[in-house]
Amino acid sequence: MTEIxxxxxxxxxxxxxxxxxxxxxxxxxxxxxxxxxxxxxxxVVFWLIIVVIGPYIAPFHEMxxxxxxxxxxxxxxxxxxxxxxxxxxxxxxxxxxxFGARNTIGISLLSTLLAYVMGITLGIxxxxxxxxxxMIISRINDAILALPTIMLGLIVIAALGSxxxxxxxxxxxxxxxxxxxxxxxxxxxxxxxxxxEAAKARGEGIWWIIRAEVLPNAAMPLATDFGLRLVxxxxxxxxxxxxxxxxxxxASDWGSMVRENLAGLxxxxxxxxxxxxxxxxxxxAVNLIVDDISAKSGGSLAKKMV
Amino acid sequence: xMTQMVLRRIAIGFATLWVVSVIVFLAxxxxxxxxxxxxxxxxxxxxxLAALRAELGMDQxxxxxxxxxxxxxxxxxLGISKxxxxxxxxxxxGRLGNTMMMAGIVALISIPISVALGLWAAMHPGTWLDRVxxxxxxxxxxxxxxxxxxxxxxxxxxxxxxxxxxxxxxGNETFLQLLxxxxxxxxxxxxxVSAQMIRMTRAGILNVMSSPYIExxxxxxxxxxxxxxxxxxxxxxxxxxxVIALNLAxxxxxxxxxxxxxxxxGLAKLMIDGVQxxxxxxxxxxxMIFCGTYVVLILIADIASILSNPRLRxxx
Numbered sequence: 001m002t003e004i005x006x007x008x009x010x011x012x013x014x015x016x017x018x019x020x021x022x023x024x025x026x027x028x029x030x031x032x033x034x035x036x037x038x039x040x041x042x043x044v045v046f047w048l049i050i051v052v053i054g055p056y057i058a059p060f061h062e063m064x065x066x067x068x069x070x071x072x073x074x075x076x077x078x079x080x081x082x083x084x085x086x087x088x089x090x091x092x093x094x095x096x097x098x099f100g101a102r103n104t105i106g107i108s109l110l111s112t113l114l115a116y117v118m119g120i121t122l123g124i125x126x127x128x129x130x131x132x133x134x135m136i137i138s139r140i141n142d143a144i145l146a147l148p149t150i151m152l153g154l155i156v157i158a159a160l161g162s163x164x165x166x167x168x169x170x171x172x173x174x175x176x177x178x179x180x181x182x183x184x185x186x187x188x189x190x191x192x193x194x195x196x197e198a199a200k201a202r203g204e205g206i207w208w209i210i211r212a213e214v215l216p217n218a219a220m221p222l223a224t225d226f227g228l229r230l231v232x233x234x235x236x237x238x239x240x241x242x243x244x245x246x247x248x249x250x251a252s253d254w255g256s257m258v259r260e261n262l263a264g265l266x267x268x269x270x271x272x273x274x275x276x277x278x279x280x281x282x283x284x285a286v287n288l289i290v291d292d293i294s295a296k297s298g299g300s301l302a303k304k305m306v
Numbered sequence: 307x308m309t310q311m312v313l314r315r316i317a318i319g320f321a322t323l324w325v326v327s328v329i330v331f332l333a334x335x336x337x338x339x340x341x342x343x344x345x346x347x348x349x350x351x352x353x354x355l356a357a358l359r360a361e362l363g364m365d366q367x368x369x370x371x372x373x374x375x376x377x378x379x380x381x382x383x384l385g386i387s388k389x390x391x392x393x394x395x396x397x398x399x400g401r402l403g404n405t406m407m408m409a410g411i412v413a414l415i416s417i418p419i420s421v422a423l424g425l426w427a428a429m430h431p432g433t434w435l436d437r438v439x440x441x442x443x444x445x446x447x448x449x450x451x452x453x454x455x456x457x458x459x460x461x462x463x464x465x466x467x468x469x470x471x472x473x474x475x476x477g478n479e480t481f482l483q484l485l486x487x488x489x490x491x492x493x494x495x496x497x498x499v500s501a502q503m504i505r506m507t508r509a510g511i512l513n514v515m516s517s518p519y520i521e522x523x524x525x526x527x528x529x530x531x532x533x534x535x536x537x538x539x540x541x542x543x544x545x546x547x548x549v550i551a552l553n554l555a556x557x558x559x560x561x562x563x564x565x566x567x568x569x570x571x572g573l574a575k576l577m578i579d580g581v582q583x584x585x586x587x588x589x590x591x592x593x594m595i596f597c598g599t600y601v602v603l604i605l606i607a608d609i610a611s612i613l614s615n616p617r618l619r620x621x622x
Contacts, residue, residue, distance in 0.1 A: 242450070
């Protein structure tokens with residue numbers, strides 16, 4: 001009996017090998033972007049390159065006071081060319097925008113990554129373990145989620161003062177809460193699927209199930225959500241900087257640059273406009289990419305949870 | 307069943323408010339910095355420090371300070387500001403009114419605009435006008451509030467000279483002057499809030515449009531306008547009220563930025579000044595007011611969606 005069974009099995013397996021994919025396997029996911037999406041990808045890649053090489057290609061240092069006077073017009077420098085004019089202290093706006101990319105996007109990326117590590121670890125833990133662990137983490141999470149993010153930021157900074165590590169930590173904790181909710185929801189969905197039941201029945205350990213079944217299946221929705229979260233973090237950090245409570249001068253940061261040069265608008269200086277435009281191009285582009293991807297995958301979880 | 311759910315939700319709302327008070331108190335009290343030390347500065351002797359701590363009640367254990375703080379706050383005594391020593395209630399009084407006035411006007415303007423535009427976009431999905439609305443609103447919600455404000459200042463104040471770039475108020479302007487002073491922050495907030503609301507209204511209606519009874523109406527040949535106005539709209543009212551309450555809650559963070567840019571004498575500006583001077587009692591009071599308002603608005607949003615769900619309204 002057993003022998004016949006094994007040969008039959010082998011036959012079936014041999015047949016299956018002739019298929020590229022199993023007949024009922026889902027089609028391979030391929031992300032096709034519209035032209036809006038492609039342009040947006042180009043914009044995001046451009047800024048990411050600037051984050052890396054910005055300080056090396058900037059004509060001046062971010063803290064050098066080059067012009068004799070604040071708010072000089074473009075191309076009016078004696079010591080070199082100010083492509084975008086100078087700011088309120090006479091520093092080259094173009095160089096400060098290039099340097100600022102590192103602070104604004106760099107800090108936001110770090111915070112978002114940290115938020116993801118915390119959120120996913122706790123979220124999957126809560127989903128897999130359930131019970132009182134889930135209860136406690138979820139309740140604390142809901143309490144933080146119930147507050148406006150900017151208020152939380154203000155309270156922490158009022159208490160601890162502002163420095164770059166505190167900014168990164170605050171943003172990471174605040175935004176880990178929404179990552180936690182998504183990761184937990186995804187984890188709970190996946191944990192009741194047949195293939196997880198099968199793995200459990202096979203006797204696989206909890207870590208194997210998390211690594212081999214839960215994480216791969218949660219990866220795509222979480223990746224889309226990463227973009228949305230990154231935009232929120234950029235807005236959060238630059239809003240704090242704009243209020244004078246984020247990245248501290250003289251370091252260049254797009255949010256604080258807008259604040260510093262706001263008064264220049266009345267003299268016809270565009271020094272406040274360039275950093276503001278930089279933030280806008282980056283965040284709009286990221287959002288358009290996310291929008292493009294989720295429009296294709298039909299109302300993804302990430303979109304519903306915004 | 308529905309009453310039960312609403313009551314449960316209200317209970318959760320109160321629990322959240324309580325947790326908020328704990329967070330605000332913990333964040334601003336368990337600190338490396340010591341309020342007495344900050345007030346007295348470097349010249350403080352151990353004796354004066356101890357005396358001031360006793361006067362401020364800081365020699366007591368944390369939980370006692372928390373409960374006396376909470377009790378005072380509930381009974382309306384918000385404490386004394388560290389800067390200048392005025393009572394916080396007197397500092398907040400007029401400011402709170404200013405912020406409420408601003409939020410009220412913004413709500414009055416943006417709610418009708420957004421619901422109309424959202425409905426209109428949902429009536430014509432996929433047309434190029436719908437796409438323009440979707441693209442513009444997505445772009446607007448992607449940029450920081452201060453970007454919109456900066457561009458408005460550039461266009462309306464610097465280039466066209468139509469409006470002043472700050473919302474400075476002396477208190478004895480004529481109505482027209484007041485209107486002109488408030489125009490810039492109002493326009494900014496209306497744009498920020500409306501963009502979000504238009505998107506959510508559109509999504510809410512389109513969501514209702516995919517339900518079976520609408521398909522039925524389409525199949526029997528009811529014109530699209532009529533479907534939206536007679537069938538979809540009434541079923542979308544619940545979600546729309548939900549959207550409105552949520553967006554009024556978003557106003558909380560918008561107000562912080564906008565009051566700062568335009569130097570509007572509101573509560574948020576007061577709070578930012580408090581954060582900068584690290585006037586913790588003031589920050590605590592303002593944070594409680596803002597967070598409390600936020601929690602209540604979210605509560606209203608949730609109750610609206612419970613009430614609008616027919617399955618919960620008529621239990622089997």
